Amino acid sequence: MKIVVPIKRVLDPYAKVKPGSDGMSIDSGGAKSEINPFDEIALEEAVRLREKVGAVEIIVVAIGPAESEEQLRKALAMGADKAVLIETTTSPDSRAVALELESFVREQNPDLVLMGKQATDDDSNQVGQILAARLGWPQATFASEVTPGSGSLTVIRETDTGTETLQIQLPAVVTADLRLNEPRYIALPGIIKARSKPLEKRAPATALQSFVTVTGFTAPPARKAGKRVANVEELIAELKAAGSI
Amino acid sequence: MGKSLFLSLDGTDLAVGAAVAANFAEAFDVIVLTSTVNDSFGAEKVMATGWASLPPAAAYAGELAKLATGYARVFAVSAMWSKDLLPRAAGVADAACVTDVLSIESDTRFTRPMYAGAIVATVEVSAPQTWFTFRPVGFPAVSDAGASVPTETVAIQVDDSAVRNIGTRAKEGGRPDLSAAKVVVSGGRPLKDAASFERVIGGLADALGGAVGATRAAVDAGIAANELQVGQTGKIVAPDLYIAAGISGSTQHMAGIKDSKLIVAINTDGDAPIFSIADLGLVGDLYEVLPVLERELKKA
Secondary structure, three states, rough: OEEEEEEEEEEEEOOOOEEOOOOOOOOOOOOOEEEHHHHHHHHHHHHHHHHHHHEEEEEEEEEOOOOHHHHHHHHHHHOOOOOEEEEEOOOOOOHHHHHHHHHEEEHOOOEEEEEOOOOOOOEEEEEEEHHHHHHHOOOEEEEEEEEEEOOEEEEEEOOOEEEEEEEEOOOEEEEEEEEHOOOOOHHHHHHHHOOOEEEEEEEEOOOOOOOOEEEEEOOOOOOOOEEEOOOHHHHHHHHHHOOOO | OOOEEEOOOOOOOOHHHHHHOOOOOEEEEEEEEEEEOOOEEEEEEEEEEOOOOOOOHOOOHHHHHHOOOOOEEEEOOOOHHHHHHHHHHHHHHOOOEEEEEEEEEEOOEEEEEEHHHHHEEEEEEOOOOOOEEEOOHOOOOOOOOOOOOOEEEEEOOOOOOOOOEEEEOOEEEOOOOOOOOOOEEEEOOOOOOOOHHHHHHHHHHOOOOOOEEEOOHHHHHOOHHHEEEEOOEEEEOOOEEEEOOOOOOOOHHHHHHOOOEEEEEEEEOOOOOHOOOOOOOEEOOOHHHHHHHHHHHHHH
């Protein structure tokens, strides 16, 4: 079985960010970058699938700046076999990323693409679905449990009202939600081993042309702290005065 | 330029869909995916599939994209079902796709949140067709139903040969849906188990006729069901009254509640970040405060 795991380099999701003074950039106060946490969960799941079913080859691919090599190295240390960095200094939209990934997936011909449901920087939640559409493959988004079968997967996915279980034929695209697993800590032998694993750099195969372009950033309206009440009676009186109860 | 198409899950979202459609000069049509509607809210044409429940997105997104040919834009309320479906259909149509639209500045310019709501981005779309999901809070529901038009039946072919739903677990009924509720009572990790969560948080929610929400920590700890998670990675809520009990206020959680009209925070830690956005704050133990509130409400 061959699994492609696309990963994105994003700002530390716990960093405090605000719009830059030019209104065209993000001020992160010098925060570090990480693997998008949902992609890390997807990679962890790929590694667990290998632990379950044996012969699984895991290829991680990033589309992004040269610095994404850092995240790909970490992915190799987590257990990926091979990494590919498709270098670009632009910020393509979800469709452009999906088209580039489509080209990569057609070349690699995997059984499964496992990726995060969304990136924590742009929060778009689109690439997996667009990629699946382009490939004509079935999809299971918001996965919280993946069980391998013969030529298929059983995926429990989160929905608005609970969960549903999908039986999905391979090849397929699965996007990881929070509760799929908890990614492992990387042990030192993994880091050392990762240094000798292949990491290929290449130019994009597509034009990376975006339909959706960001033209500016602003801060959302701030919410101010209100009033403290001393006890339940005061709280009830305030709620009644506000017409809330 | 061209007509709009609103994808309604079950008809209950039609009033807010009409409010979004009002931002564009052209008329709009509606496809109701499940259930039926009585009022058309100004739509030119209302189509219904007659489905009892949603098939897997991949089983019909392609057919939907074909049906949407000729529309300038297709949109639906932001939810897990729409985020599953719309990008897939947009992928088939090779259209632009925008997630979580907060406001519509022009036919091609929208605002949307990024970085868990810490940033509002303005985006410009350049494509023959645009699919988008929107956050209802920015679009006050249309109250005037207008003249009703008869609902037409639309046949959307479902091909589930490659993906099939083999089981559904839905939350127990009785309480309003979290995303649409006027009142939400949420609990965090301090609730010690699922039974006390249901008793204390659920009890107050029922007394208020509201929905129950939970933090990611409470869901991860198995105290609350996954569909109750409120926050950037769970549900975004904007009720008239939001009561946060035993919730310290992670950035992710606060991003999901900041559009609520009135936020009440009850927490033993007076320095908890949740107090920085709460309209009414009470430093106290939720086990003591909530039952008193519940009793008081039942008296009234």
